[in-house]
Amino acid sequence: AQKITQTQPGMFVQEKEAVTLDCTYDTSDPSYGLFWYKQPSSGEMIFLIYQGSYDQQNATEGRYSLNFQKARKSANLVISASQLGDSAMYFCAMREGFVYKLSFGAGTTVTVRA
Amino acid sequence: GAVVSQHPSRVICKSGTSVKIECRSLDFQATTMFWYRQFPKQSLMLMATSNEGSKATYEQGVEKDKFLINHASLTLSTLTVTSAHPEDSSFYICSASQPGVNIQYFGAGTRLSVL
Numbered sequence: 001a002q003k004i005t006q007t008q009p010g011m012f013v014q015e016k017e018a019v020t021l022d023c024t025y026d027t028s029d030p031s032y033g034l035f036w037y038k039q040p041s042s043g044e045m046i047f048l049i050y051q052g053s054y055d056q057q058n059a060t061e062g063r064y065s066l067n068f069q070k071a072r073k074s075a076n077l078v079i080s081a082s083q084l085g086d087s088a089m090y091f092c093a094m095r096e097g098f099v100y101k102l103s104f105g106a107g108t109t110v111t112v113r114a
Numbered sequence: 115g116a117v118v119s120q121h122p123s124r125v126i127c128k129s130g131t132s133v134k135i136e137c138r139s140l141d142f143q144a145t146t147m148f149w150y151r152q153f154p155k156q157s158l159m160l161m162a163t164s165n166e167g168s169k170a171t172y173e174q175g176v177e178k179d180k181f182l183i184n185h186a187s188l189t190l191s192t193l194t195v196t197s198a199h200p201e202d203s204s205f206y207i208c209s210a211s212q213p214g215v216n217i218q219y220f221g222a223g224t225r226l227s228v229l
Contacts, residue, residue, distance in 0.1 A: 101163055104158045
């Protein structure tokens with residue numbers, strides 16, 4: 001079974017608007033971590049935000065926030081005030097237990113329009 | 115965040131040659147590094163976990179004799195694609211995390227083209 005599911009292959013968003021990228025996960029381990037990475041066309045993977053399974057509050061990092069709904073097993077990324085430079089592929093990933101390796105979703109391509 | 119350097123960024127080689135890719139953690143010691151492969155417009159596929167001072171752990175379906183991994187120091191892991199063929203052409207990217215830190219930081223990746 002897929003551990004990370006991203007159902008939106010591609011999205012368009014108008015500059016300065018907010019966009020929500022969906023991510024659902026599947027694990028039976030009570031301890032896990034959820035990550036979002038950005039991959040521009042250059043290929044590098046840029047860490048955006050992290051949410052631990054025991055964290056009480058939703059993570060935020062600047063214009064990025066993670067909408068963590070534990071009961072629904074979802075960890076959606078919200079990008080506020082989109083900029084042209086936000087155009088990239090975005091990956092949701094999960095670490096389970098104390099194993100550091102990550103499982104990645106299929107990714108969502110975001111295109112920001114001027 | 116922590117810095118991971120990957121070299122080379124791009125390599126073109128003839129079929130049958132071997133290619134070595136380096137992954138370095140620049141400002142921290144990494145006992146564990148990871149190697150991924152990515153096809154165009156697809157997700158990252160974990161190939162192996164590189165452990166300093168011991169053998170790498172390969173994911174199912176990854177040929178360990180084809181993709182040799184060496185993690186001889188706390189700051190350097192290398193991936194050697196042996197006897198490369200056109201089907202090995204891909205984007206290879208490494209990652210590392212500081213001990214006790216949840217976040218994995220990635221190198222910039224290596225685009226391998228085998229002619």
